[in-house]
Amino acid sequence: MALKALAFPLAITTGAMVVLLLWGEQILSVFGPEFTGAKWPLVILMGCQLARAVFGPSVPLLTVIGAQRQNAALAVAALSVLIVSNLVLASLYGVLGAAIAVAIATLFWLIATAIVLGRVSGLRTDALYLLGRLGSLRSAPA
Template sequence: MLCAKDVFLSALATVAVMLAPVFFGDAILSLFGPDFARGGPVLTVLISAQAVTALVGPSVTMITLSGAQRDNAGLCGIALCALAITDVLLIPSPGAALAVFATIAIWQVAVLITLRRRGEARTDCLAL
């Protein structure tokens, strides 16, 4: 139960921190110079990817500790392929940040599916 509370609090903190760039991203980034001020939307997408990781919890660590290093290596290969595909599809128009977000989401969902198939403990916020 303590682990579930830790995952939930971590996810809650990440989502709370994510709200700052959503509303004040341009202002925060303008502290680094005028060229950075336009990066607010990109920062929001990248922090959203971290929020997905926080919502999934320590699943990557769990899959490694359960002795499934080979499965984890395969999932990293899948994530690499997903990154290549999303780069080709998304960089010309929506941008590289969305490609990174899509890749992290695909990787984390694949890890959750693998944990479930192996019968390991779930560490995502939905399992709470």
């Protein structure tokens, strides 16, 4: 069931990423020529959304299973990672650095919530795990 819930967001986000990689400059040029340079920051931010799709609903599941404190602590930790990485990277690389800082904080948060969810409840909702489980179910003798 969880794999079916992941399929649509994963497909749509992957499609959006491909569109941005292929035609990002042309799409951004609709807003003006000065926007075409934002292709790579936009690709990085879309990559963050792709990572969210790959990791599944671990963030909201922490709240559903009653781990609100842990979820809040992880959100504050991710915010701290975002602030520090933004101070360093945005000052060095501008908008691209800010996008990279968002990616770092997002990956930190997603990995941390997946670990905490697994420890607190034994659940795993990431696409890689679910695909592995599906493959092992298909290859198991009946």
